[in-house]
Amino acid sequence: MKIFISGSNGMVGRNLLENEDITKHDILKPPSSELNLLNFNDIKIYLKKTKPDMIIHCAGKVGGIQANMKDMYKFFTENALMGINLVKAAKEHGIKKFLNLSSSCTYPRNYKNPLKEEYILQAELEPTNEGYALAKLSILKMCEYISREYPGYQYKTFIPCNLYGRWDKFDEANSHMIPAVIKKIYNAVVSKLPEIEIWGDGTARREFMYASDLASCVAKAIENFEDVPSVMNVGLGFDYSINEYYETIKKILEYKGSFIYNTSMPVGMKQKLLNIDLQSKWGWKPQVSLEQGIERTYQFFLGYVNDKV
Numbered sequence: 001m002k003i004f005i006s007g008s009n010g011m012v013g014r015n016l017l018e019n020e021d022i023t024k025h026d027i028l029k030p031p032s033s034e035l036n037l038l039n040f041n042d043i044k045i046y047l048k049k050t051k052p053d054m055i056i057h058c059a060g061k062v063g064g065i066q067a068n069m070k071d072m073y074k075f076f077t078e079n080a081l082m083g084i085n086l087v088k089a090a091k092e093h094g095i096k097k098f099l100n101l102s103s104s105c106t107y108p109r110n111y112k113n114p115l116k117e118e119y120i121l122q123a124e125l126e127p128t129n130e131g132y133a134l135a136k137l138s139i140l141k142m143c144e145y146i147s148r149e150y151p152g153y154q155y156k157t158f159i160p161c162n163l164y165g166r167w168d169k170f171d172e173a174n175s176h177m178i179p180a181v182i183k184k185i186y187n188a189v190v191s192k193l194p195e196i197e198i199w200g201d202g203t204a205r206r207e208f209m210y211a212s213d214l215a216s217c218v219a220k221a222i223e224n225f226e227d228v229p230s231v232m233n234v235g236l237g238f239d240y241s242i243n244e245y246y247e248t249i250k251k252i253l254e255y256k257g258s259f260i261y262n263t264s265m266p267v268g269m270k271q272k273l274l275n276i277d278l279q280s281k282w283g284w285k286p287q288v289s290l291e292q293g294i295e296r297t298y299q300f301f302l303g304y305v306n307d308k309v
């Protein structure tokens with residue numbers, strides 16, 4: 001198959017490109033400098049020229065809680081436009097298979113955990129990432145409408161839990177929790193700092209999956225797309241507290257100091273655990289343990305640090 005992967009330069013995209021089952025296909029992977037998904041006409045021209053059989057949509061404006069709160073307008077507008085443009089252009093070009101990558105931020109805030117796919121849009125969103133979530137929800141719904149109204153079109157959505165891994169971002173403005181903590185603890189080791197601050201009290205729980213596991217899940221979906229549920233959570237099925245993430249990273253980086261808590265900082269939802277019944281029924285589960293994933297991500301980070309020196 002000829003598969004167009006949007007966002008192939010990003011963390012998810014690069015993990016897909018490292019998966020051998022995916023790269024045995026003919027892959028189209030234009031960076032944003034070659035194809036800006038904010039421009040509908042450019043997408044149409046690109047699809048007409050390249051004629052992919054399938055699209056995997058991993059492009060997005062992605063960021064942590066601070067970036068989302070500060071730039072809600074852009075997080076909403078860019079994610080909505082990118083997704084709507086790409087789905088609409090794909091539909092108009094008769095592309096029958098589309099895998100949309102959404103996010104667990106689309107679930108209602110502080111709702112019943114574990115979160116089942118049917119809880120989507122059942123209550124108010126988490127305000128700190130509302131713009132991002134609304135954009136992602138629009139694309140999920142658009143895919144559902146197309147699959148329902150146009151026979152032969154399979155436009156499906158994965159809702160992955162939080163991800164981390166190789167190709168993560170480690171700069172302060174854009175990083176998610178795990179790369180941010182790796183960098184923070186690494187700096188504390190290098191500077192021999194006795195204490196590290198944790199936002200909140202460390203009891204909030206998060207489900208983080210190693211990104212190459214998501215790539216394996218996508219690889220399985222490509223091989224048998226008809227069997228993939230229309231909307232499916234992709235996750236571990238269990239979570240860890242923020243404290244447990246800090247402790248695991250502390251152990252791997254051999255940090256000897258201690259943690260202090262800043263309870264005046266925002267931490268988002270108390271828990272965001274995905275229900276993985278559909279995923280299990282479909283026959284897939286992740287393989288990489290937290291310790292293995294953190295170790296591999298840390299090795300990747302060391303390469304990143306050395307490149308900067």
Ligand SMILES: NC(=O)c1ccc[n+]([C@@H]2O[C@H](COP(=O)([O-])OP(=O)(O)OC[C@H]3O[C@@H](n4cnc5c(N)ncnc54)[C@H](OP(=O)(O)O)[C@@H]3O)[C@@H](O)[C@H]2O)c1
Binds near residue numbers: 011030160
């Ligand atoms: N990271 C997570 O924890 C996580 C969890 C669940 C779901 N997801 C979803 O997975 C997807 C990918 O996330 P990620 O972590 O890989 O993000 P990322 O590392 O920030 O990568 C995003 C990619 O989007 C591309 N992009 C941004 N604006 C674009 C535009 N106007 N036109 C074309 N491409 C554009 C960028 O391309 P260039 O580099 O070429 O500019 C970049 O490669 C997102 O939809 C996100 O919602 C991520």
